[in-house]
Each structure stands twice: as structure tokens, then as C-alpha cells.
Amino acid sequence: EAEVAQSPRYKITEKSQAVAFWCDPISGHATLYWYRQILGQGPELLVQFQDESVVDDSQLPKDRFSAERLKGVDSTLKIQPAELGDSAMYLCASSLAGLAYEQYFGPGTRLTVT
Amino acid sequence: SQQGEEDPQALSIQEGENATMNCSYKTSINNLQWYRQNSGRGLVHLILIRSNEREKHSGRLRVTLDTSKKSSSLLITASRAADTASYFCATDGHDMRFGAGTRLTVKP
Numbered sequence: 001e002a003e004v005a006q007s008p009r010y011k012i013t014e015k016s017q018a019v020a021f022w023c024d025p026i027s028g029h030a031t032l033y034w035y036r037q038i039l040g041q042g043p044e045l046l047v048q049f050q051d052e053s054v055v056d057d058s059q060l061p062k063d064r065f066s067a068e069r070l071k072g073v074d075s076t077l078k079i080q081p082a083e084l085g086d087s088a089m090y091l092c093a094s095s096l097a098g099l100a101y102e103q104y105f106g107p108g109t110r111l112t113v114t
Numbered sequence: 115s116q117q118g119e120e121d122p123q124a125l126s127i128q129e130g131e132n133a134t135m136n137c138s139y140k141t142s143i144n145n146l147q148w149y150r151q152n153s154g155r156g157l158v159h160l161i162l163i164r165s166n167e168r169e170k171h172s173g174r175l176r177v178t179l180d181t182s183k184k185s186s187s188l189l190i191t192a193s194r195a196a197d198t199a200s201y202f203c204a205t206d207g208h209d210m211r212f213g214a215g216t217r218l219t220v221k222p
Binding site for chain 1: 154
């Protein structure tokens with residue numbers, strides 16, 4: 001069964017450093033999402049792509065976060081500089097075509113900022 | 115900000131019992147989805163119910179949707195220890211919003 005791949009699974013970084021996460025969605029899925037999940041809370045949408053275009057990044061802290069999905073396939077989420085409050089699980093998900101379809105989630109990247 | 119609100123925040127039951135979780139939301143939706151998350155893992159889609167549907171079944175899962183009350187419920191029948199997880203509702207609205215989840219513990 002096809003899965004969403006994410007790497008790394010765990011990342012420890014010092015504050016003020018740069019960090020990047022990678023996501024490879026299920027083949028053929030046009031929509032890709034990045035979420036941040038703080039322990040004990042639900043996922044919070046950071047950015048939604050439709051193919052290579054950003055559909056929604058209203059919750060993305062653009063002063064330090066950036067996301068791209070070149071060629072509309074895999075995607076990278078970057079934080080620079082990382083802050084202590086960025087410690088969280090970063091989840092990537094993909095769906096066939098937008099919000100009307102179920103989302104398939106990757107295993108996530110657990111980020112710890114020290 | 116999160117739109118869906120699950121209730122209760124935590125639920126503990128014995129194996130074999132039924133578990134009911136509720137979700138309330140604020141704005142109009144096209145569909146509502148339920149997801150499960152095992153500790154430290156990604157989310158798994160359980161069921162999607164569209165705004166023109168009132169009830170949907172999938173195996174031991176039963177979901178209801180009342181758009182007039184802006185609420186949904188998830189019923190898990192004959193629960194098993196493996197059902198122990200956090201359960202989230204998600205609404206589409208303008209974008210996908212998840213609630214804070216219900217933490218279900220099923221004791222063997």
C-alpha cells in the first residue's frame with residue numbers, strides 16, 4: 001500500500017539554527033499539507049499545496065518558515081532560525097484532490113529545539 | 115485556530131464496551147472526517163461524512179452528523195484494547211481544521 005514518506009523521523013537542533021523537513025506524498029496526489037502538532041493538541045495546518053501552488057499558508061509564520069513543492073511532487077518545509085517554541089511534531093499529508101478527500105498522513109518528524 | 119471541539123477530552127472504558135465521542139464545530143462545512151492517532155504516530159483516516167449525509171457506518175464505527183446543531187458523533191462498538199488512541203474530528207470549511215481530540219483508553 002502506498003504511503004506518505006517523511007524524513008527525518010527525529011531532529012534535535014539548537015535554537016537559531018536552520019532545519020528542514022522533507023515529504024514525499026502518495027503518487028498522483030495533487031494536494032499536499034504540512035501540519036504542526038504540539039503534544040496534547042490536534043494538528044494545525046501550516047500550508048496547503050495544490051500541485052506546485054500554495055493554496056493556503058495563512059497560519060504559516062512566514063518570518064521564519066518557508067515551504068516549497070517544486071514540480072508538484074515532493075515538498076520541503078524549512079525553519080530558519082528555529083526557536084524553542086517550534087518543538088513539535090511536523091506532519092505531512094496528501095490527498096487526491098483537495099479537502100473533499102481523505103488525507104493520508106506520513107509518520108511525522110519530531111523536532112526538539114534546545 | 116481549531117474549529118472542531120471533541121468531547122470528552124478523555125474516555126476510559128473496558129474492552130467490549132461501546133465508546134462515544136462527540137465533535138462540535140462552528141462554521142458551515144462540506145464534509146467532516148474522523149481520524150485516529152496512535153501515540154507518537156501519524157493520523158489514520160477512519161471515515162468521511164458529507165454534509166448531506168446523516169449517518170455512516172464502517173465496520174465497528176458509526177458516525178452521525180447533525181448540521182443543524184453543528185455536531186457529529188463517533189461510536190465505536192465492542193471496543194478492543196487496540197482501539198486505544200486519540201480520535202480527532204476535522205472539518206473542511208475554508209480549510210482543514212482539527213479539534214484537540216479525545217483520548218480513548220480501552221482496558222483489557
